[in-house]
Structure formats: structure tokens, C-alpha cells
Amino acid sequence: MSTRKHHLLSVNGVRIHAVEEGSGPLVVMVHGFPESWYSWRHQLTALAAAGYRAVAIDQRGYGRSSKFANTDAYRIHALVGDVVGVVHALGEKTAVVIGHDWGAPVAWTAAWLHPEVFTGVIGLSVPFSGRGLIALPGSPFGERHPGELHAELAGPGQTFYQDYFGAMEAAVNEIESDVRGWLRGALWSLSGAPLKALLPDFATMDQVALIRGSAMSIAEGGRMSDRFMQPETMPAWFTEADLDVFTNEFERSGFVGPLAFYHNLVNDWHDLESQADKPLTPPALFIGGEFDVVTGWGQEAIARASERMPNYVGTKIFKGSGHWIQQEQPAETNAAILEFLAALK
DSSP states (O other): OOOOEEEEEEETTEEEEEEEEOOSSEEEEEOOTTOOGGGGHHHHHHHHHTTOEEEEEOOTTSTTSOOOSSGGGGSHHHHHHHHHHHHHHTTOSOEEEEEETTHHHHHHHHHHHOTTTEEEEEEESSOOOGGGSSOBTTBTTSOSOHHHHHHHHHOTTEEEHHHHHHHOHHHHHHHHTSHHHHHHHHHHHTSHHHHHHHOTTGGGSOHHHHHHTSTTEEETTOOGGGGOOOOSSOOTTSOHHHHHHHHHHHHHHOSHHHHHHHHTHHHHHHHTGGGTTSOOOSOEEEEEETTOHHHHHTHHHHHTHHHHOTTEEEEEEETTOOSOHHHHSHHHHHHHHHHHHHHHO
16 A cells, blocks of 8 residues: 655745655655656655655645746746755755756756755756756756857757757647657657667767757757657657546646746746856755767766766666666666765764
């Protein structure tokens, strides 16, 4: 029988859906796009069994958490405020925070801005990227204005996916026309197996060329899904039943809130300007995938991580993994998290 508890927490006037398992020191897990609390299903059970109070949230805009019409509601300080508020709403003063994909910049920034609350931080897929939030070639820590850089990366006649998502209307229309098919294609196309088969020398390839020739750039008048790959059958790590959960969540909650995260990347870059040169001080770990495109973009940020984080404990790159690290390789992810948490005691 599952011992998971579902909470609807009141956090600074925002409703945050949180799923809890276990008791002990608090660990808060923050998902990315297009995901939900369910992305941490394997970690909830493993951390609870190891003596931790494991909590996975739906970020605002997702699942049963609050949705807002104003895109300003999805700026980085609001997202960080939700995670801080979750810690307090659960009756705790401190926690370790873990994030994947968009959850990683939220987790990193939460630990960066609130070291008094977060005693450790782990980022999956997206390395600590300073005010840039998502490290890119030529701008590991947000040195360049995101909009200008995106246009260069996509190349003539194309739009970088972050701008395509951030413009919202075309992306919403594309995804809503076939939510299940879009999710299936997105999840498979960024996973390890097809990329390993198609691009075995992925790690040494030119990252800009990869961006321009993949679904990460959208041709003018086209759709992101035009460049998706589709699996013949779903992989063992993400079954049809798992896809059902994701599809049902998004058919109810929609995509306006999740895409508003991307809409605010330039605003976030400005909002974090005063913080840009300050170190991230809590103990920190990065976990990436050998075939994760976002880990690939962040190579310089990963190599220079200790410059920005004086208590950086290291980098783990999982062989064969694509972007969905904690789902593709849950046992390895759980072991790395537990090792990190044990060292904090």
C-alpha cells in the first residue's frame, strides 16, 4: 500500500500540490517541462526508505497547483518563493532542494538566494547557470542577453525553442492539437536510446550545429514536432501507463502556465542582475546525462562550476542517459542523491 500523502499547501496565496512520502530531514523535489510531481515517483520511495521526508511538488501552472493569467506570475522570484514557502508550509525551517530541467534553475536559484533555508542543492540536466538560468554555448552564466543569443543559436530562418515556447500561442496550439502524441515524441526524442543510436559521437559534436539541426530549433512556419522521433513501443522506463499520467495531467491543466516560464527568461535575466557575481554557497552537486542535449549546452558551466560554487562537491554524468535522467536511470539517480545527503549529516 502506498504511504504517499497528497497535500494542497497554501503558500503566500498560492496553492501548491505536494506529494509526500516518509519522515526525517526534508528533501523537496522540483520538476521541469513537460512534467509533474510524478517525474520523481522513483525518488519519493527510495528517499523515504532511507529515512528522509521526501516531497515532490507541482510547480505553479502545473497539475493541481495554482494557475495565473498574468505571465509575470511565472518569473523566477515567484517560482523560488513557492519552494521556500513549501518548506515553511510543511513546518520545517530547512531542506535540501533537488530540481530537474526547469526545476533545476529554480532549485539552484533557491539555494543561491536563500542559503539560510536550503542546506544543499542538486541540479539534474541543467547546471548552475547564474542569471542565465539555462546555460548555453557562449553564455555559461548568463553573460549574454538571452534573446540575442537565442537568435544566433537558431540560425537564419529558425526560432530557438525557448523563444518558440516563450511566444506561447503557436506552441500551445501545436501541443493542444495532440497532447499525447506531442508528449510521446518530446519524451522519446530527448531520451538516451534514440540519440545514442542516431548520434553515437554526441558528446564531441558541435553544440550549435546540434541545436540548428534538431527539434531545438523550429523552422519558420513549422512546428517543433516536425523534428520529433516517435518510438515503435514505449521504453521500459516510461510505459504507456506513465504516458497516461502525463497526458491526463496536461489535458486538465493546459500549457499556458508552463510555457510562461520560458516567456520570462529575459525578465529573469534582468531580475537576477544584482545577484550575478555572488557565489552559491550551500553544498551542490550536478547530475547530467551522456546524451542529454541540455547537459551538452552546459559543458562550460559544468567545467567552471567550482568558480561559482565554493562548496561544489562534483559532477556525475550517467552513461547512456538522455534528458529524463531520474526516470531513465532511477537507481543511479537515487544512489547519487543518497550519497550526497549522507555527506551533509
